[in-house]
Amino acid sequence: MISPVIPEDSRFESDPDEVLGDNHGLPAGWEVVPPDPADRFTVARLTHLLRAHERQGRGWAGSGVDDVLVEVSEHGLRTRENVVVRDPEGEIRAWGSVHDRSVGRMLFVHIVERGLDDDVAARCSDVLVEWAVGQAQAVGAARGLETQQIDTGAFQDDERQHAWLAGAGFERVRTWWQMTRPVTPEEAALAESPDHWEKDGVVFRLVRRSGSGLPDEDDLREVHEVLEGAFVDHFNSSEETFEEFLHRLREDPGHRWDHWWLAELTDGDAPQPVGALIGTVSESSSxxxxxxxxxxGVLEAARGRGVAKGLLATIISDAATRGRDRVGLEVDADSPTGAAGLYTSMGWTTKYVTESWHRDVRVSPA
Incomplete structure (x- = not known):
């Protein structure tokens, strides 16, 4: 098993003053500073802000401490950067996070406390966007790009967020259906074994494990290559190295190696990987x-062979075997592939809707 290789140094600017300058336009006594991930009160406050943001935007909160730590922990600081806005009493009122996701694509998380005075809240939003633009220029320059995309999301019904993003030059570019499907114990029989089964000349299997329990590197590379090939023509696809891909997936709080599957055609001289599914655990406290x-993802040459349906049956069977009660996923509502029709036919329904908003930033010469 290889060790993921990520940049030795962050491509971001760690000092907010270098990005924003001294005049950030906030009320007297307010400041923009990096958060301290080792401070449990800071992590708790960020978790509170995130959950309140979710409740306001979609009606319920789902994130927890682990999701915040993915963004702010020391482990991820070579590909991520964070700032918080503090009031004169030191209370965190807003939080911004950027992630050097892949070539030309920088993710941006943008959260402002609900209930703040409208003018102050809007200025907090402006500051976070200004900071993100500066970070986009920094990461784009480090990657040698002329233009760097900022990719941020919003809940479909979050009108405050929409107004801020539109006013800051972002464009709504895509809609995503966040879907869920109930799972019953009887559905464990959908696959002979979720570890390994075969149907119509296609084998569905977990990635192999070595004697140490770690996954086989060749299998992991096959998963990466299949997904890169499957998504090459999809909306906003961008190149991601194997090392970047592996590092990012392992950061997910729900990551488990025994949730990675390959689909292989067996009607040739050797098994041919043509599909891959990576699952995670959605933990519940109640x-x-x-x-x-x-x-x-399924390679275009293998579409129509039941590969996607078989992989979905595999994770449903696996969930039922583990005593889980649901399987969730996200689908591009505007995709021409017809994936939404497959999911609906297999019992998925839309739980809530999110949107992608983009802004392209011109990168200043080095």
Whole structure:
């Protein structure tokens, strides 16, 4: 098993003053500073802000401490950067996070406390966007790009967020259906074994494990290559190295190696990998856990062979075997592939809707 290789140094600017300058336009006594991930009160406050943001935007909160730590922990600081806005009493009122996701694509998380005075809240939003633009220029320059995309999301009904993003030059570019499907114990029989089964000349199997329990590197590379090939023509696809891909997936709080599957055609001289599914665990504090389809991809040459349907049956069977009660996934509502029709036919329904908003930033010459 290889050790993921990520940049030795962050491509971001760690000092907010270098990005924003001294005049950030906030009320007297307010400041923009990096958060301290080792401070449990800071992590608790960020978790509170995130959950309140979710409740306001979609009606319920799902994130927890682990999701915040993915963004702010020391482990991820070579590919991420964070700032918080503090009031004169030191209370965190807003939080911004950027992630050097892949070539030309920088993710941006943008959260401002609900209930703040409208003018102050809007200025907090402006500051976070200004900071993100500066970070986009920094990471784009480090990657040698002329233009760097900022990719941020919003809940479909979050009108405050929409107004801020539109006013800051972002464009709404895509809609995503966040879907879920109930799982019953009887559905364990959908696959002979979720570890390994075969149907119509296609084998569905977990990635192999070595004697140490770690996954086989060749299998992991096959998963990466299949997904890169499957998504090459999809919306906003961008190149991601194997090392970047592996590092990012392992950061997910729900990551488990025994949730990675390959699909292989067996009607040739040797098995041919043509599909891959990466699942994660959706933990619950009030009931059974669920499973989540983080990635599902099938190479174009193998479409129509039942590969996607078989992989979905595999994770449903696996979830039922583990005593879980649901499987979630995200689908591009505007995709021409017809994936939404497959999911609907297999019992998925839309739970809530999110949107992608983009802004392209011109990168200043080095």
């Amino acid at each position: 009931g059974p856990d669920g499973s989540y389809v983080s990635y599902l």
